């Protein structure tokens with residue numbers, strides 16, 4: 310994987326017409342898409358020159374939206390599929406193959422066409438036979454193990470788009486971060502164990518407080534796809550009704566997980582959280598150090614995070630709010646704004 314990444318990143322890997330690769334398109338769905346897409350966006354500050362794109366669903370709009378700006382000569386496709394049979398992925402892989410052949414190998418013999426395909430396709434999979442039948446060379450198939458569920462596969466060969474983006478060294482650091490958390494989980498006492506505490510809070514919220522759903526709100530645009538990734542990881546893992554003894558369970562499993570980046574969601578669904586009748590739990594995620602040059606934006610962003618989380622956790626009841634508004638009616642607008650948490654005001 311590292312050798313391949315270095316070849317493509319350095320321009321030594323050439324397409325069928327001898328040109329270096331500028332754009333990589335990952336074709337995959339579910340775990341073969343959500344983790345890589347989330348991480349490539351999150352770590353874009355460390356990326357090299359390659360543009361990484363993602364195509365997932367079977368709607369032709371998805372692939373045509375990506376292909377419209379690309380040049381076949383400088384495009385490399387990664388077919389990401391553990392099984393190499395998933396309908397959406399295989400349909401899009403065929404479209405990509407036809408796109409390459411129509412543009413670069415129309416009048417060629419079958420043999421030459423195979424060479425063209427080999428120069429523009431690599432894959433991550435466990436199904437060698439199907440990969441070779443498709444026309445990808447064995448040496449450009451990056452394998453992983455059957456037992457790796459799609460939702461955890463970003464840590465395997467499925468992470469190749471991330472390696473192409475941030476380089477092998479960066480990818481190793483990414484893996485080291487994952488390993489550090491694995492060790493923390495394995496060795497820490499329960500009361501200081503982050504995954505254990507999150508799991509217990511989930512059970513508590515879902516079964517004892519009867520929350521309607523759970524939200525994850527990153528106050529960081531670079532984590533724009535984090536909640537999408539978590540949705541599969543959490544709900545595909547925990548959305549079950551049968552236990553290990555094959556019996557139906559009598560308690561609630563798996564919370565309904567959703568969310569969006571702050572502050573966008575403050576202007577869409579946050580009023581329901583603050584003022585609606587159903588209670589949901591929320592994880593607010595903030596990043597203390599900013600990597601951009603806009604210090605003032607960052608301070609405002611964090612102020613929003615703290616204000617929203619505090620007001621949601623400790624905000625006034627509707628009755629208290631009304632009492633305050635009536636009491637403050639004769640004072641200045643500024644003092645009303647200080648008294649009443651912003652989300653409880655009627656806009």
Ligand SMILES: O=P(O)(O)OC[C@H]1O[C@H](O)[C@H](O)[C@@H](O)[C@@H]1O
Pocket residue numbers: 338339340341389390391392393394395398458459460545
């Ligand atoms: O990687 P593939 O074999 O194409 O599978 C893609 C996805 O298929 C299904 O939806 C599974 O439930 C997912 O866990 C998996 O990530």
